[in-house]
Every structure is written in C-alpha cells, then in structure tokens.
Amino acid sequence: MFTEAIEAILRDYATPDAIRAIENGGSPSAIWAALEEAGFLELLTPESAGGAGLALSALAPVFVTLGRFATPAPVAQSIAARALLRESGIAAPAGMITLAGRCRRFDDEHQSLEAPATPFGTICEYVLANLDGALLLLDANHAAREPGGVRGSLCATLTWRGDRVSAPLGRSGGEVxxxxxxxxxxxxxxxxxxxxxxxxxxxxxxxxxxxxxxxxxxxxxxxxxxxxxxxxxxxxxxxxxxxxxxxxxxxxxxxxxxxxxxxxxxxxxxxxxxxxxxxxxxxxxxxxxxxxxxxxxxxxxxxxxxxxxxxxxxxxxxxxxxxxxxxxxxxxxx
Missing domain, CATH: 1.20.140.10 (Butyryl-CoA Dehydrogenase, subunit A, domain 3)
Incomplete structure (x- = not known):
C-alpha cells in the first residue's frame, strides 16, 4: 500500500526532467514537500506517535522504489535518521536529514570535523553522523560544502569547525x-x-x-x-x-x-x-x-x-x- 502510494507521487515529481533540474542546482522542495505532507517520512514512527509503525522488513520495497526513481532527495536517509534519533530519545528536526556513516576529526587549529562523500551533502539540512561510535546530529548550514566533482552528483564533503559540532547523543553511531x-x-x-x-x-x-x-x-x-x-x-x-x-x-x-x-x-x-x-x-x-x-x-x-x-x-x-x-x-x- 505504501509503496504504491509513494510510487504515484514519484511518478509525478521525480521525473527525469525534475532530476536534471535538481542536478543543475534546482530545489528538491517539490518532491520533498509531496512526500513529507503525505507522512511518508514517519514510516518507522510508532502509530501512537502519529506514524505508520512499520517493521523494518516492510521498508525494503519502499527504499527500492526510491532507488528506481533515482529520487533526488534524502528521503530514505531521513526515514532512517528519524528512527535512529527516536531510539536516542531525541526529537528529529524538521527538514532533510542525511546519513554520514564515517566521520573524522582533524587535529588542526579549529579541531575540524569532516563527513566525506556524504549522500545528498549539497542539499541536506542536517547530517546524522557516526564519529568512532558516537552519534552526532550536525547542522549542515554551519558546514563548508565541497561537491564531489562528479557530474550531476548531489554528494559532497562537509566540514565543520569544532565549535560548530554538538555534543554526542550517545554511543549508537555504529548503526548509521x-x-x-x-x-x-x-x-x-x-x-x-x-x-x-x-x-x-x-x-x-x-x-x-x-x-x-x-x-x-x-x-x-x-x-x-x-x-x-x-x-x-x-x-x-x-x-x-x-x-x-x-x-x-x-x-x-x-x-x-x-x-x-x-x-x-x-x-x-x-x-x-x-x-x-x-x-x-x-x-x-x-x-x-x-x-x-x-x-x-x-x-x-x-x-x-x-x-x-x-x-x-x-x-x-x-x-x-x-x-x-x-x-x-x-x-x-x-
């Protein structure tokens, strides 16, 4: 049921022309808003909290469908991030959240933190990151973004000054x-x-x-x-x-x-x-x-x-x- 409904939205909004426009610097807001307003970012949220309460196994066809349409927004990542944040007792911020599986800290004057090759790093608003097992929620608007250089890719390396890095939310970063x-x-x-x-x-x-x-x-x-x-x-x-x-x-x-x-x-x-x-x-x-x-x-x-x-x-x-x-x-x- 959810897969068919999401596919209907993507058929209208994630068209090849729309993908090309976003690759050329356009906004993914139309695709994002359509899926967000339909409640599909809360598929893993319990029904008692207003979500769909799906089991993990029910997500596979949803994520496959997002890939089939080359969806140019971190929809799957945001669904996962909301679930991981809820496990840590943290309310998810509004906006596009992506995942950074492996970050690294530099021993420079700013104690910078880098999330290399972050999916949707050019357009995301937040990054849920893993730093040596620590779970971090980072504001992408405070990061320097360096696109990967591959034509049409929305991937980017994000770098934060140390004073822009929030405290760890727990030790569940390995799940990211x-x-x-x-x-x-x-x-x-x-x-x-x-x-x-x-x-x-x-x-x-x-x-x-x-x-x-x-x-x-x-x-x-x-x-x-x-x-x-x-x-x-x-x-x-x-x-x-x-x-x-x-x-x-x-x-x-x-x-x-x-x-x-x-x-x-x-x-x-x-x-x-x-x-x-x-x-x-x-x-x-x-x-x-x-x-x-x-x-x-x-x-x-x-x-x-x-x-x-x-x-x-x-x-x-x-x-x-x-x-x-x-x-x-x-x-x-x-």
Missing part, C-alpha cells in the same frame, strides 16, 4: 553506516531494475536486419545476464531488511551491499552496450540511473570492503559448509 549501506543496497536494486526495464524495451523496439535486436541470440544472452544479476540484487537488498531488530543486521547488510555493488559494473556496461550510441547521450535517460549505480556502488564501501566483512564472519563461525553459513548466518544479529 549499517542503515546507510542497507539503503544504498536497496537503491541499487531499484535503479538496476529500472535500467534493465529500459534496456529490455529498447531491444524489443529497436530493429536491425528486419527484426528487433532483442530476437538475436547474442543480445538475448546479454539480457539474461542482466536479468540474473538484477534478480540477485533484489533478493540481496531484501535480505538487508529481513531482521527483526530496529536496524539492519551487520552481516545481512554486508551480504546485501556486497552483492548489489558487485553487479553494478556488469549491468551498467551491458545496458550501455546494448543501447549503443544513444545510451551515452545526456538527452537519453539511461545515464540518470547508471551514474547513480556507480555512485551508490562506492557509497559506504564497495563490494571489496563488504566482502571482507562477510569473509571474516564466515571464518569465525563453525558452520559445516559455506551453504549452511549462507542459509543461517545472515539473520543473526551479532
């Missing part, structure tokens, strides 16, 4: 990178599904030698590879939100982020190869989603980082086979 990585896994799954759908339609519509190119065996093989990885990414993203706790479990998140990130270069390259020359043009919508796939692959660590997490967990557990590990370990909370 887990939630952020799970969100990016779901976003990859959604955008990948969008890219596969666009490629399949193009191959069925584009004719060569008197028939659609989708009927050529070599093209069908490439489409089947895309379908395989898109389906695997969808299953992995759902796994990240399958636990019973309020925050995605570490191992399930690691598997989800590793598997979805691993599929990105293959799926994106096949999509562009099958589209041919039109696929690399700015006017064609494909690049709106493949650019984000590459960005989200690296966000919160690529498959190289998360594969190490999974590997260490597999070595630490005394399971008879790797199949037993894959079947049982991801749902463990430890």
């Amino acid at each position: 990178p887990l939630f952020s990585a799970a969100i990016h896994a779901a976003a990859i799954s959604g955008a990948m599904d969008r890219v596969f759908g666009m490629t399949l339609r193009y191959c069925n519509d584009r004719s060569q030698f008197g028939k659609s190119i989708g009927k050529f065996q070599a093209v069908q093989h490439q489409l089947s590879v895309m379908a395989q990885h898109t389906s695997a990414a969808a299953i992995a993203a759902e796994l990240a939100f399958s636990g019973a706790g309020p925050v995605p479990a570490r191992l399930a998140t690691a598997i989800a982020k590793a598997r979805t990130s691993m599929a990105v270069p293959l799926v994106a390259s096949i999509a562009h190869a099958l589209h041919g020359a039109i696929g690399v043009t700015a006017e064609y919508d494909l690049q709106l989603y493949t650019r984000r796939l590459h960005e989200w692959r690296m966000a919160d660590g690529s498959e190289a980082y998360w594969n190490c997490v999974v590997g260490e967990a597999a070595l630490a557990r005394m399971t008879p086979t790797i199949a037993d590990f894959a079947r049982t370990a991801p749902l463990e909370t430890a």
